[in-house]
Amino acid sequence: MSSIQSFGRYLPDRILTNADLARLLDCDPAWIFESSGIEERRIAAEDETIAAMAERASRHCLERAGSDAAQIGLVILSSATSAQRFPGPASQLAQRLGLAGIPALDLPVASAGSLFGLALASQLAPVYGTVLVAAAEKMSGPALSEPLDRNVAILFGDGAGACLVTHSPGTLGIVDAVLHSDGTYADDLRLPLSGPIRMDGRTVILQASRRMPAAISEILARHSVEAASVHSFLLHQANNNLTARVAKTLGVSADRFFLNIRYCGNTSSASLLIAASEWHEKAVIEVGDYVCFAAFGAGFHWGALLARK
Amino acid sequence: MTEEMQTKLAAIVSRVAGKTVNPDPEESLFDAGYLDSFALVDMVSEIEREFHVKIPDADLTPRRFDSLARIGDYLTARIK
Numbered sequence: 001m002s003s004i005q006s007f008g009r010y011l012p013d014r015i016l017t018n019a020d021l022a023r024l025l026d027c028d029p030a031w032i033f034e035s036s037g038i039e040e041r042r043i044a045a046e047d048e049t050i051a052a053m054a055e056r057a058s059r060h061c062l063e064r065a066g067s068d069a070a071q072i073g074l075v076i077l078s079s080a081t082s083a084q085r086f087p088g089p090a091s092q093l094a095q096r097l098g099l100a101g102i103p104a105l106d107l108p109v110a111s112a113g114s115l116f117g118l119a120l121a122s123q124l125a126p127v128y129g130t131v132l133v134a135a136a137e138k139m140s141g142p143a144l145s146e147p148l149d150r151n152v153a154i155l156f157g158d159g160a161g162a163c164l165v166t167h168s169p170g171t172l173g174i175v176d177a178v179l180h181s182d183g184t185y186a187d188d189l190r191l192p193l194s195g196p197i198r199m200d201g202r203t204v205i206l207q208a209s210r211r212m213p214a215a216i217s218e219i220l221a222r223h224s225v226e227a228a229s230v231h232s233f234l235l236h237q238a239n240n241n242l243t244a245r246v247a248k249t250l251g252v253s254a255d256r257f258f259l260n261i262r263y264c265g266n267t268s269s270a271s272l273l274i275a276a277s278e279w280h281e282k283a284v285i286e287v288g289d290y291v292c293f294a295a296f297g298a299g300f301h302w303g304a305l306l307a308r309k
Numbered sequence: 310m311t312e313e314m315q316t317k318l319a320a321i322v323s324r325v326a327g328k329t330v331n332p333d334p335e336e337s338l339f340d341a342g343y344l345d346s347f348a349l350v351d352m353v354s355e356i357e358r359e360f361h362v363k364i365p366d367a368d369l370t371p372r373r374f375d376s377l378a379r380i381g382d383y384l385t386a387r388i389k
Contacts, residue, residue: 204346206346
């Protein structure tokens with residue numbers, strides 16, 4: 001069984017508060033919080049690249065694992081906001097870590113990217129050894145592009161997360177994963193080559209509120225695990241109101257769902273690993289405890305992954 | 310749409326909107342301010358419970374639930 005060895009994260013220093021955004025969008029800061037559960041988000045420097053942010057998170061992850069980059073046999077980098085069509089930032093991340101020559105794979109999957117990366121890594125670790133899964137996003141640029149859409153602009157922030165997946169026993173064993181995609185909704189959440197993010201929020205929320213708990217139920221049923229017995233749920237940090245509805249659908253107390261969107265915003269694919277990194281530093285988990293990861297995003301792509309201490 | 314169905318739907322919209330409303334059947338529930346994205350999710354769940362139907366994911370488009378008349382047409386076709 002593949003396992004997760006450690007997590008890492010990087011958040012830029014600059015903070016954009018709801019008060020800052022409210023001035024820009026001519027709206028009430030309280031409305032931003034009520035609509036999203038977000039109070040502030042981080043904004044990367046203009047010259048800060050996806051590869052540079054991913055490197056910071058990856059080095060934090062390696063430090064937490066107490067190991068160096070030389071053990072890594074494959075790099076997977078999820079980002080939907082890199083600066084050019086090709087090459088993607090994965091090979092630059094590998095080069096920055098001193099890993100020039102090893103395979104490096106880009107996953108431009110947006111919000112579900114790190115979940116897909118984790119699931120792929122769990123399958124590829126037996127072949128490549130330790131797999132670095134990183135996710136980095138500069139969502140603030142497209143979110144704050146003209147013409148401004150206040151329903152989009154309030155949500156997004158910048159950041160990076162990372163995770164090491166190995167084929168040997170680690171912190172969390174990866175039990176199984178379910179992944180789904182449906183291109184029917186490809187136009188309902190997208191980032192064109194230029195201009196702002198286009199989002200039909202009603203369709204996204206309606207579909208996410210059904211498909212994410214369904215994926216969680218699917219993976220739990222496959223392993224005869226009751227939702228109520230899962231120690232922690234780690235979701236893509238999209239919106240507090242969405243997470244609350246997922247908890248309600250599953251019949252699980254909302255306090256089982258780790259949340260950091262209040263001070264990070266929605267960092268698309270990076271959010272799951274940023275949240276996992278923070279959760280892992282705070283959580284007290286016992287041997288045998290289950291942890292469930294889940295994400296939903298543009299594509300639509302969604303799924304869930306079950307892990308166990 | 311029967312009068313009974315319209316009454317039940319208006320009651321559901323009132324519950325998810327958190328206030329008593331009596332929408333015109335053709336009126337957009339979104340444009341009127343009765344529904345937002347999350348209230349829509351709650352309304353669909355209440356409709357399933359009230360009318361004992363399971364609405365497939367593929368049928369979950371906001372346009373289908375935009376007005377009492379549209380919801381009524383959909384439910385009438387499903388329940389038939």
